Amino acid sequence: MLAMPEMNRIRKLREKKGLSIAEISRETGYNWRTVKKYADGGISVQPTIKRKKGMMEEEGYGQIIDDWLEEDAKLPRKQRRTNKTMFEALCRDHGFQGSYRTVCAYVQKRRPQLKLEKEQRYERLEHPPGEAQVDFGKMTVVTKEGKEEERSVLIVSFPYSNAAFAYPLPAENSECFLHGLTQLFRQAGGVPKALRIDNLSAAIVSIRKGGERQFTEAFEKFQLYYRFDVQVCNPYSGHEKGNAERKVYYTRNLCFVPAPLIESDPELVEWLHRKMVEDRNRPHYEKGRLIVFCKEKIQSFARKSAENDNLTWSLWGRD
Numbered sequence: 001m002l003a004m005p006e007m008n009r010i011r012k013l014r015e016k017k018g019l020s021i022a023e024i025s026r027e028t029g030y031n032w033r034t035v036k037k038y039a040d041g042g043i044s045v046q047p048t049i050k051r052k053k054g055m056m057e058e059e060g061y062g063q064i065i066d067d068w069l070e071e072d073a074k075l076p077r078k079q080r081r082t083n084k085t086m087f088e089a090l091c092r093d094h095g096f097q098g099s100y101r102t103v104c105a106y107v108q109k110r111r112p113q114l115k116l117e118k119e120q121r122y123e124r125l126e127h128p129p130g131e132a133q134v135d136f137g138k139m140t141v142v143t144k145e146g147k148e149e150e151r152s153v154l155i156v157s158f159p160y161s162n163a164a165f166a167y168p169l170p171a172e173n174s175e176c177f178l179h180g181l182t183q184l185f186r187q188a189g190g191v192p193k194a195l196r197i198d199n200l201s202a203a204i205v206s207i208r209k210g211g212e213r214q215f216t217e218a219f220e221k222f223q224l225y226y227r228f229d230v231q232v233c234n235p236y237s238g239h240e241k242g243n244a245e246r247k248v249y250y251t252r253n254l255c256f257v258p259a260p261l262i263e264s265d266p267e268l269v270e271w272l273h274r275k276m277v278e279d280r281n282r283p284h285y286e287k288g289r290l291i292v293f294c295k296e297k298i299q300s301f302a303r304k305s306a307e308n309d310n311l312t313w314s315l316w317g318r319d
Contacts, residue, residue: 177202
């Protein structure tokens with residue numbers, strides 16, 4: 001449990017500043033589940049027992065295992081990862097330095113906790129083919145000079161197929177947001193029928209009386225050009241685009257833990273694209289086929305070559 005000042009900080013960010021779960025998570029550095037618990041739930045005043053934290057929680061390995069356990073819960077028992085499989089994957093793919101016993105203890109503790117959390121969550125929304133969600137995530141990279149720097153990575157996820165596409169950007173302003181969407185539509189080979197967003201300033205100027213959103217002029221033109229519907233999350237309802245929020249954490253653990261060494265930002269674009277293509281060639285957790293073969297009903301990608309290609313690297317200060 002968090003200390004009371006941190007609980008109050010999360011509640012103030014939620015209720016007074018109107019930030020989404022994802023934005024509060026980025027602001028505080030806490031896992032989205034922790035943020036959601038204190039932002040939307042009640043704060044207990046009962047004394048609690050301090051629990052010892054280890055490398056699983058503090059270094060992010062626990063989040064990776066949580067994702068695996070939730071995926072496995074939807075598979076036949078014989079197809080689920082064993083403790084040994086998870087331990088070997090952590091060592092091989094994520095640089096885990098702990099022991100097999102540490103992994104077993106964490107799994108034994110978390111499996112019943114995740115089952116309980118699942119029962120307490122909001123009822124799962126059904127997502128038709130062609131519906132996408134979008135969110136930003138802060139990722140750390142190491143430059144060729146050896147300095148750690150942050151990049152804003154735009155994630156577009158398709159809940160029906162569980163496919164995700166990612167594109168790194170220098171900022172989260174309107175220009176970067178629209179450029180990132182254009183590149184992600186191109187990677188996906190089409191435009192979603194509907195795009196679910198939260199109340200991010202790159203697309204929304206204000207929330208009018210009655211909940212109506214006033215979009216930026218640039219975003220309205222972008223939507224008109226690509227002809228997709230916009231579904232805006234209700235205030236304080238980050239769970240309404242929970243698939244995108246989970247993909248932010250999944251992408252961070254998959255590609256940016258540990259922080260990758262990059263020679264240039266265009267190289268980062270190409271490298272991240274390859275990593276996401278590889279990820280889409282894994283089995284869907286319940287459809288019985290690879291994610292890449294879970295076809296989405298998307299619209300053809302109408303491309304203005306001259307207009308879009310001239311922008312490709314200008315955001316990174318080239319040409």
